[in-house]
Amino acid sequence: MKEKTKKIIFYFILIQPFLDLYWFYHGKLADLLPFTLPTIIRILAVFAIFCMFFSQKQNWQKLGRDKWLIAYLVLLIIYSVLHLWHVRTFTSVNPNDYGYSMFGEIFYLIRMILPLMIIYFTRQVEFDKHDLCLVIEWLSGLFSGTIVISNLFVISLRSYETGFISANIFEWFVNPNIGYSHMASKGFFNFTNMVAAVLFMLLPLMLYYLFSNFNWKTAGLTSVQALAMIELGAKVAAIGLLCGIGIGILLYLLHRYAFKNIKSSGKALITAILIEIVSLVILPFGPAIQRYNYEIQLAQQSDHDLTQEKAELKAGLAKYPTGAKREAFLRSFIKKNYKAYALNKKFVFKSYPYQYDPEFWLGIMRENGELRMQNRHLEQMMLNQVVKTNNNRLDKVFGISYMRQNNIFNLERDFISQVYSLGWAGMLLFVGPYVVILLYGAFKWLTDKRVRSYLISSLLAAIVFMLAAAYSSGNVMDFLTASLILGFVEGNLLVQIKKGEE
Secondary structure: HHHHHHHHHHHHHHOOHHHEEEOOOOOHHHHHOOHHHHHHHHHHHHHHHHHHHOHHHHHHHHHHHHHHHHHHHHHHHHHHHHHHHHHHHOOOOOOOOOHHOHHHHHHHHHHHHHHHHHHHHHHHHHOOOHHHHHHHHHHHHHHHHHHHHHHHHOOOOEOOOOOOOOHHHHHHOOOOOOOHHHHHHHHOOOHHHHHHHHHHHHHHHHHHHHHHHHHHHHHHHHHHHHHHHHHHHOHHHHHHHHHHHHHHHHHHHHHHOOOOOOOHHHHHHHHHHHHHHHHHHHHHHHHHHHHHHHHHHHHHOOOOHHHHHHHHHHHHHHHOHHHHHHHHHHHHHHHHHHHOOOOOOHHHHHHOOOOOOHHHHHHHHOOOOOOOHHHHHHHHHHHHHHHHOOOOOHHHHHHHHHHHHHHHHHOOOOOHHHHHHHHHHHHHOOOOHHHEEEEHHHHHHOOOHHHHHHEEEEEEEHHHHHHHHHHHOOOOOOOHHHHHHHHHHHHHHHHHHHHHHH
């Protein structure tokens, strides 16, 4: 039964790229059921793994001996009940309560538990190095191959905005007028930031296989992944590629010459250096740099002469200093001038509609252009205003609910995002374990030379990369494609640490 459970986990992780296809979340497929089909499949799959694993009596007995785990599960249950009780009532300026649904919130809590369960089951069934290698290389090939091939044939979805790209990578070098949104390719996947984070995490592991057992298949896969990270157009992917290869080379040199627990591989080292050099050559023509330059230009334009708008605003506020007429004037002014102030239309009209709190948007308009252009700043400001309106100190402990936060705007900074949705208690219970396992692995690596293997170093680097990407770009820890793969990697880290200690 252990081998059957391992096989199901193996294939379950491998199908994650397919469960992240764009059409599952948009269009007819997204509207078939109350919740997305991939999420339902994942819940059923993890439930099947749970049933298979605990069909053996000794596994129940082992769980009973893990007192710390029992205590953690009890805390999860207590927190979940208190969280749902706390967020059921809320004071807001939005009459639809930001789309809160208790059923949806329960579903979210269940989703957040799934990757934690994968950590536990992966640790218990103990994948060997060969199976881990197969999973990592297949994931890299599925994600990267889809992006590269779809870009080549100009059938890839855009990483930013909707629709398909207009040019493949060869056109980047001959047509400098292609906008970054027409270049950046995410294949057929749903969330750009999530794919960037996964590829960033896989990079040190692909380099580990390149250096530890050089062959042209792995070299080809690593090269394709590097190309995909450039074509994706995300800052995390672009910066992560350059830094990740550099760190991967340093890890190899550390284990080759300091720890002396890996054989020399000149071909792998030359391949990694060549990938780095070629990436440096291509990146200036790619969408990540184009987007960066565009954002600088847009920020400068947002600080253009607003003399006329400011004069109109000043006159209107002087004429209507208080009351309903002031609010009516502000609503009219914001609707007419939000573009002049370079405000994100989605934020103003949908996330936190100006009609309900025009004074908030007045405050935003008075900020400098650089701040107004920072989406994460505006996302956090909107959430702060929602929390301020509710005026409940327990929001810091139990959050305002994922449903409300997501319907306002999903803050693109994980960990902080979960503090808003789940509170500090929920963030520590649901997201904290990923950091705790990382710190545990780092402690073991530092204090026990038996654990200081090249594979464990690479697994630790992969986890650091994923968590850094989650904090930097968001849209990772709440999305199961990324968190389930992260859970699988962390479970394997615990397996390797145990084997190293034996």
